Amino acid sequence: MTPQEEERFKRARKSRNLVLGLVLLGFAMLFYAITIVRVGE
Amino acid sequence: MIDTMNTASTTQPIASDWRDFVALMKPRVISLVVFTGLCGLLAAPGQLHPVLAFTAVLCIAMAAGGAAALNMWWEADLDAAMRRTAGRPLPQGRLQRKDARDFGIALCGASVGIMGLAIHWLAAVILAFSIFYYAVIYTIWLKPRTPQNIVIGGGAGAFPPLIGWVAVTGEVTLMPLLLFAIIFVWTPPHFWALALFMRSDYAKVGIPMMPVAAGEAATRRQVLAYAIILLVASLAPWFLGGTGAIYGLCALVLSGAFLLLCIPVAFRRTQQADPMRPEKRLFAFSIVYLFALFAALVVDRLVLGQGMVA
Numbered sequence: 001m002t003p004q005e006e007e008r009f010k011r012a013r014k015s016r017n018l019v020l021g022l023v024l025l026g027f028a029m030l031f032y033a034i035t036i037v038r039v040g041e
Numbered sequence: 042m043i044d045t046m047n048t049a050s051t052t053q054p055i056a057s058d059w060r061d062f063v064a065l066m067k068p069r070v071i072s073l074v075v076f077t078g079l080c081g082l083l084a085a086p087g088q089l090h091p092v093l094a095f096t097a098v099l100c101i102a103m104a105a106g107g108a109a110a111l112n113m114w115w116e117a118d119l120d121a122a123m124r125r126t127a128g129r130p131l132p133q134g135r136l137q138r139k140d141a142r143d144f145g146i147a148l149c150g151a152s153v154g155i156m157g158l159a160i161h162w163l164a165a166v167i168l169a170f171s172i173f174y175y176a177v178i179y180t181i182w183l184k185p186r187t188p189q190n191i192v193i194g195g196g197a198g199a200f201p202p203l204i205g206w207v208a209v210t211g212e213v214t215l216m217p218l219l220l221f222a223i224i225f226v227w228t229p230p231h232f233w234a235l236a237l238f239m240r241s242d243y244a245k246v247g248i249p250m251m252p253v254a255a256g257e258a259a260t261r262r263q264v265l266a267y268a269i270i271l272l273v274a275s276l277a278p279w280f281l282g283g284t285g286a287i288y289g290l291c292a293l294v295l296s297g298a299f300l301l302l303c304i305p306v307a308f309r310r311t312q313q314a315d316p317m318r319p320e321k322r323l324f325a326f327s328i329v330y331l332f333a334l335f336a337a338l339v340v341d342r343l344v345l346g347q348g349m350v351a
Contacts, residue, residue, distance in 0.1 A: 038159075
């Protein structure tokens with residue numbers, strides 16, 4: 001792998017991990033909200 | 042996670058981007074699925090807390106995205122040979138095949154699990170069946186075998202309003218089945234309009250789409266036949282008292298326009314290098330049609346408070 005390819009690979013992996021983290025955070029918030037709604041019913 | 046190239050000759054990592062995973066989910070198809078699912082949910086008699094309504098629609102979108110990823114995983118070789126699909130992440134080598142498969146399975150599993158735990162298990166069971174219907178019955182079994190693939194496969198796209206409705210009411214009744222029937226009958230003319238001007242693509246990969254298997258003339262006649270059935274199916278909720286006049290009149294106008302656009306398609310004979318304008322116009326209108334029809338259903342329900350026949 002050339003240095004440019006390696007740089008591109010690392011950049012793509014970083015952005016992928018960032019998005020995955022945001023998605024997981026979103027799900028944690030959603031499950032919290034669902035629990036509050038369900039408990040309140 | 043380190044991705045490696047599909048090609049056996051190299052182990053060079055692939056710089057797959059998160060956008061490639063989004064592309065796997067067929068976002069444009071999801072937009073229609075989410076819309077019809079949301080409309081089914083809003084048109085149903087009853088109330089669902091906004092958080093739960095959001096969760097139900099999210100589950101429908103995740104299931105559709107997961108099933109689309111499984112479809113792309115299974116058909117990667119076919120996609121590579123077709124102009125319309127050659128730019129997708131797998132044929133382009135931007136993703137590894139097994140990652141697409143795992144992504145699809147994870148999305149589908151999560152969508153069914155969340156739907157069942159947070160909303161309703163009947164909705165979750167129908168959601169699971171809709172995934173199986175699209176990924177296995179349609180993609181793996183019927184699509185490569187029968188020119189009726191789209192007719193039967195149309196069922197997969199018809200599930201979202203039914204699931205949205207059941208998420209609210211918890212039961213399968215006449216109205217959601219009619220909504221299912223509308224999309225089921227809408228799918229063949231919608232897709233065959235596309236297949237008519239993409240015919241060479243399907244012929245090249247040996248998929249027995251109707252224009253390839255039965256010929257253009259037969260396909261054109263069937264487009265018209267389905268448009269007539271669609272007119273009846275779309276008016277059925279009104280005739281049976283499930284909706285009010287707003288929906289009824291919109292359905293009449295929209296389905297009438299759909300039928301009028303099908304007439305030139307049905308009776309045309311094309312030459313080589315035909316620009317296929319009537320077919321392209323019909324395909325474009327068919328998408329607007331479905332959005333508008335389901336929007337009318339929701340407006341009708343919100344304004345007139347109909348939709349109580351269930």
